[in-house]
Amino acid sequence: MSSLRDAHDFEQPCPIRDVLDRIGDQWSLLVLSTLESGTFRFNTLLREIGDISKQMLSRTLKQLEQDGFVTRTVYAEVPPRVEYTLTDLGRSFLQPMQHLVAWADENHRTIVDARAHYRASR
């Protein structure tokens, strides 16, 4: 198993850095976790997420589709209907993410306190 640090030994495109580059942006995680609860149309996703722009949702979905996390299905209707849903890969990715979520829950207070303490000591 490689470590995060190996990201700089560019023998090949490094797995972690490659994955984090895609997933570690502003929106991917939020889109993936929204899709966790089912299939969504474009505009529904937009409303669900709330503070993402059309452009970024479009771009993020395109990347996620490209990397095999999400499938895009177009129905030949008017007005058009396009549905997005998680692939098995996408679902499996959310599993390690849960560890991170759990950690965040456990340690959030500590972090908030650290910030308060930092500000107090300026």
Added chain:
Amino acid sequence: MSSLRDAHDFEQPCPIRDVLDRIGDQWSLLVLSTLESGTFRFNTLLREIGDISKQMLSRTLKQLEQDGFVTRTVYAEVPPRVEYTLTDLGRSFLQPMQHLVAWADENHRTIVDARAHYRASR
């Protein structure tokens, strides 16, 4: 335990979103994982990471210090010596990250293949 999605129920600052906002940027993870292997001075970190700018390293370290992931120690020498090291919190954070790293290793090929397939089907 809250889910990633709860990020939008702004009762309080949501743990996950709060943590991801800080940690999910371009550099924090890379800095943290570099510090995993010990204590570093500013310029050494700069060289270790390689493609980060002074400004961003400075800013990233300041945030990590603020959130309690990293300690900053200044020695009254000339030229100045400033050392950065992980706190217990910082080290504990890298634990759930390992799950993500492992996932990336396991699934990287699948992702690369998905990309190739996507490109092929344009």
Added chain:
DNA sequence: CTCAATGGTCTAATGAAAAGACCAAGGCAA
């Protein structure tokens, strides 16, 4: 006396992201 090294900060140029106008196609109402 000058030069190098450290840990930064400041400024100017570049790149990415957000906001919102715009588009095509057909259904529906008047």
Added chain:
DNA sequence: TTGCCTTGGTCTTTTCATTAGACCATTGAG
């Protein structure tokens, strides 16, 4: 028949973050 509505995007403009690189104070070495 003339609008107007809806969807899923894209294009353009403005704003914001990031980068590259100059600059700074200090002092020990040559």
